[in-house]
Amino acid sequence: MPATGGTPGDGAPAFGAPGDGTATADGWPAPLDPAAAPAPRYGTGSLADLLPSIAAGLGVPGFVPALAGVEPADRACVFLIDGLGWEQLLAHPEDAPFLHSLATGEPLTAGFPATTATSLASVGTGLPPGAHGLPGYAVLDPGTGELMNQLRWQPWTAPRAWQPYPTVFQLAHDAGVHTAQVSSPAFESTPLTTIALSGGTFHGRLSGEERMDVAAAQLAAADRALVYTYYSEVDGNGHRHGVDSDAWRGQLGYADRLARRxxxxxxxxxxxxxxxxxxxxxxxxxxDARYDVDEDWELRAGVRLLGGEGRARHVYAVPGAAGDVLAVWREVLGERAWVVGREEAVALGWFGPKVEERVRDRLGDVIVAAADDIAIVATRTEPKESALVGMHGSLTPAEQLVPLISVRS
Incomplete structure (x- = not known):
């Protein structure tokens, strides 16, 4: 299985090592060095590499294997458990005995930001965020000047104009592979499904047990098959009650039983x-753990729009203020977050080896990735998101590392 690591190139730090914090001359904590932030392993060990590697093993033209842990198979199924991080799985062997017993290899990196819309697009297209163009929970639509929520797809934006690439599922279907998605019926025709997970047939089932049974049947339906299935409530209970809560542990145990089934x-x-x-x-x-932009005049000064989410922010400055906003956010957040300008984030490979021009202006003028257990919230403009217990999005191992567990028949 793939190794994980930090910033591409020689001398990259171990994944998740934030670097040493020092003090400035005036006694304030020095900002973290963004070059020490661990960039996702696009091309060698990220979520975006999973389906292309599987498709290569199925003989779909145009794909090459990138992950050492993915061997050719005539039938392949991806079961994505929303919110199940590698570190959380390793910490709960008694709640997930089946998956924990198989967690012997190396994890993948999710990609930046580590959030559902971005990651599902990376999985389904086989592309990093800088190419598929969903670089966060909520980002600027340069055509309208408004924030576009890419999970809820609000306000409405033409899906194929926003993300024009075909999915791996569609390319596999076109190559003669039997392709199917098995998920909640509510997801069948959503824009996110359209641009990230479409291709072949969709099978809506409400219960987790039904999804597992239908996924298995779809795998057996042809000599070559590619099937995707999904479960969301590990993530939902983590948001509402926190990782390691009784509710979260219960959902982890249920997801473990689904995987075994x-x-x-x-x-x-x-x-x-x-x-x-x-x-x-x-x-x-x-x-001291929740920086409220709606109540903090320093963080609010010069900010036109606040995108992203609590642990991974896109900050859009009023014209001419980007440099001042960057300086202030770096000073206020200090050693608790990596704070970079747009071009620096692009150069560091946070969004992939290349950011396409149609995507570049969707990124914040200032981009913030939390290193400590903090969040940058907005209690008046984002009351629900600001009240969450569990959050994600940043470059820390707890958010970035996700399992790659395989079972073969």
Missing amino acids: LAEQLPPRAALYVTADHGMVDVPGTD
Whole structure:
């Protein structure tokens, strides 16, 4: 399986090492060095590399294997458990005995930001965020000047104009592979499904058990098959109650039983890959852990729009103020976050080896990735998101590292 690591190139730090914090001359904590932030391993060990590697093993033209842990199989299924980070799985062997027993290799990196819309687009297209163009929870639509929420797809934007590339599922279907998605019926025709997960047939099922059974049946339906299935409530309970809460542990145990149920029904010559879109951290509900932009005049000064989410922010400055906003945010957040300008984030490879021109202006003038257990919230403009216990999005191992667990028949 792939190794994980930090910023591409020689001398990259170990994944998740924030670097040493020092003090400035006036006694304030020095800003973290963005070059020490661990960039996702695009091309060698990221979520975007999973489906292309599987498709290569199925003989779909145009794909080459990038992940050492993905071997050719006639039938392949991806089971994505929303919110199941690698570190959380390793910390709860008693709640997820089946998955924990198989978690012997190396994890993948989710990509930046480590959030559902971005990660599902990376999974489905096989492209990093700088190419597929969903670089966050909410980002600027340069055509309208408004924030576009890419999970809820609000306000409405033409899906194929926003993300023009075909999905790996569609390319596999066109190459004669039997392709299917098995998920909640509510997701069948959403814009995110259209641009990230479409191709072949969609099978809507409400219960997790039904999804596993239908996924197994779809795998067995043809000599070559590619199937995707999904479960969301590990993430939902982490957001509401926190990682390691009783509710979260209960959902982890349920997801573990679903994975076992599917593994036990694999047809011959099949491979099951269990992964996730991101991990999660709990953010204390204290004032020193939650920086409220709606109430902090320093952080609010010069800011036109606040995008992203609590642990991974896109900050859009009023014209001419980007440099001042960058300086202030770096000073206020100090050693608790990596704070960079747009061009620096692009150069560091946070969004992939290349950011396409149509995507570049969607990125913030200033981009913030939390290193400590903090969040940058907006209690008046984002009351629901600001009240969450568990959050994700940043470059820390707890958020970035996701499982790549395989079972073969």
